[in-house]
Amino acid sequence: MTDGHESAPTGVRRTTRQRTAVSSALAETGGFLSARDLHDRLAAQGERVGIATVYRTLASLASTGEVDVLLRDDGESVYRRCSSAHHHHLVCRECGRTEEVTGPTVEAWATAEAERHGFRDVRHTVEITGICATCTL
Amino acid sequence: MTDGHESAPTGVRRTTRQRTAVSSALAETGGFLSARDLHDRLAAQGERVGIATVYRTLASLASTGEVDVLLRDDGESVYRRCSSAHHHHLVCRECGRTEEVTGPTVEAWATAEAERHGFRDVRHTVEITGICATCTL
DNA sequence: GTGAACATGAGAATCAGTATCAACTAGCGC
C-alpha cells in the first residue's frame, strides 16, 4: 500500500543448482514421483534442495508442460517428465509402470458429449489403471 | 494385549440418526458436496453430526456405491448421490452443475488400450469439465 | 430389558502443500 518495494517477478527464469537438480532427477526416472519422493531422492544423492523449492520447481515445470501432473487417488500429486503432446496414462497399480496412450476417439467423444449438453471450453482427464503383464506373472 | 475386548466390526451396519441425516442431506442436493459442505449444511439444519462421522458415513456410502466420489483438482474429495450404473461426469467449472454421461466408446477404448499393453484388471476414471450454457450467458 | 458389538465425537495427530521473509545469487552492465 505504501510504495513499490515489491518484487513482482517479470518472467525471467534463472538457472540454479536446485532447478537443474530437480530436472535431472526427474529425467533420470521413467515413472511418476511425488514431490517428496523427489526430495528424498535428491537428498540421497547429496543434493540439498528445500522441499518448498521442489514444489515450486515442479509447479513451474508443469506450467510449461515439461512435466505431467497426476493426482493420485490418495490425493497426492505425482510428476513425470513427459511428451508435451496431449495424451493420457495407463498405470500399473502394482509397480507403477506407466505407458502413455492417446485416444482420438476419447477426445472426440468428450468434446461431443460436452457440446451436446451446451458446455464450452471443455477439458478432460482420463486415467487408466490395471496390473501390468510383469506383475501378473 | 490382555484379552479379547477389541471390537472388530463383523459387517453389521446399524441405523443411526447421524447416518440418516447424512444420507438425506446428500439426497436433497443435486450437486457434489465436500465433507465439510455437508457438515455445515447439517449444522445449519440443527443436525449435530461430528465431522469424523460425516467422513466415515461418506466412506461407507461410497464403498457400497450409493454415492460417487470425485477428487477435485485442489485435492478435496466431493461426494454425490448417484446412479449406481457405471458412468462419468460432466461438470461446470463455474457453478458446479453436473451431468452424468456414459460412453460405450470410452469404455471400449480404455479396455482395448489396456489389453494392447498387456494390462489386466483394468479400471479408469474420466472427468469432463467445461462452462455450462447458463454460465456462458 | 440386557449386553456385546457398533457407532460417535472431541480433539490430537498426520500430511501434502502453501505462505513468510530474511539471506542468498544469477545475470547484466560497467
Added chain:
DNA sequence: GCGCTAGTTGATACTGATTCTCATGTTCAC
C-alpha cells in the same frame, strides 16, 4: 572482476483436509 537488483532459496510456521484415539453413547438380536 565488481556491484547491483530482481529473482531464488529454505527453515519454519501455517493451513486445510482427512484420519486416529478412545472414552462414552446407541442399536438391536435374544
